Amino acid sequence: MPEGDTVFLAGRRLDEALSGRVLLRGELRHPRWATADLAGREVLGVRSVGKHLFTRFSGDLSLHSHFRMDGAWHLYRPGEKWRRPGHQVRAVLEVPDRVVVGFSLHDLELLPTGEEHRLVGHLGPDLLGEGWGDADEAEAVRRLAADPERELGVALLDQRVFAGVGNLYKAEVCFLLKVSPWSPVSAVDPAEAVRLSRRLLLANAWRPEQSTTGSLARGRQHWVFERAGKPCFRCGTRVRVGGQGEGVHERPAYWCPRCQPGPIA
Known part of the structure; x- marks a missing residue:
């Protein structure tokens, strides 16, 4: 299972690619969320909490993901070949110049941003948390x-x-x-x-x-x-x-x- 620094870095890279941008495409290839369409929403930011990742959208909506043993988020340019097979894809978030693809993300959940604590409130202090004191x-x-x-x-x-x-x-x-x-x-x-x-x-x-x-x-x-x-x-x-x-x-x-x-x- 990835360490906290791996998730932290993934979150920062996703934040740099997506934050402040409006999604042209927002697909979740997950049985529970297959009908969700995130296109048209602005990405407000991406935040890591320990080994959990939250991608926040306009309209008080967050996408929670956890890598578990084999999950990953990849960054691509439009038209670039993906490095893992299509059947592993669980999420596709696209802005004009970047395509963010989530592979083997077994834990995906859409929830109100104000309820993120429901998934991470049990955790101890985040060693890489902003404002650690x-x-x-x-x-x-x-x-x-x-x-x-x-x-x-x-x-x-x-x-x-x-x-x-x-x-x-x-x-x-x-x-x-x-x-x-x-x-x-x-x-x-x-x-x-x-x-x-x-x-x-x-x-x-x-x-x-x-x-x-x-x-x-x-x-x-x-x-x-x-x-x-x-x-x-x-x-x-x-x-x-x-x-x-x-x-x-x-x-x-x-x-x-x-x-x-x-x-x-």
């Missing part, structure tokens, strides 16, 4: 520290604690905090965990490449994420991977057994 940080810290015995890796992925961290940043935050993902929240300073999570997301928010090491060289972008069996960049020990979470919430957790002491899978 001391109050947002304090609330994120409070939510993270509320269950000190909870596994840190699980807590970092809980969007109700704070929104935006996915499996990549979970692995990298745990590595940089020098604890295994199965360590309890109490093993770290929750304020440090919040600040580090936000700092990593911010570092990558305006580019498609994601690096937590400071390097964009191939194979050097991440400390442990998706590096199972390869030597740790710090100590040379082979990085390990194990499942964390239960049922549909289980995700692979990557860690260095030497640099990250604590419980393991």
Whole structure:
């Protein structure tokens, strides 16, 4: 599932392409919204909230989308060939010089703009939210520290604690905090965990490449994420991977057994 910075960047690109423009074409190829026609509406802006995206239109109307595992928004010039097959298309928003196509967006919903909270009101503070301040940080810290015995890796992925961290940043935050993902929240300073999570997301928010090491060289972008069996960049020990979470919430957790002491899978 995409990280919060991926959704943030997608939202900014859509906002630049569509905001202030009137739609020539606005199709939703989704069973629930197939009869909706957005043509003629002005796009007022596109906003990300954690991993959720809202495209706002004139007439107090918003289109909510969520990437899940395979969704994406693409930008094209009129007449340009689309890079994914037509059967995956769920939305087409066109203005005179750009065509915005949503692929595999399984979660689409049209709703009054004033009711967006209905879909994201349960989320914790958005790590990439506009106007992030001391109050947002304090609330994120409070939510993270509320269950000190909870596994840190699980807590970092809980969007109700704070929104935006996915499996990549979970692995990298745990590595940089020098604890295994199965360590309890109490093993770290929750304020440090919040600040580090936000700092990593911010570092990558305006580019498609994601690096937590400071390097964009191939194979050097991440400390442990998706590096199972390869030597740790710090100590040379082979990085390990194990499942964390239960049922549909289980995700692979990557860690260095030497640099990250604590419980393991």
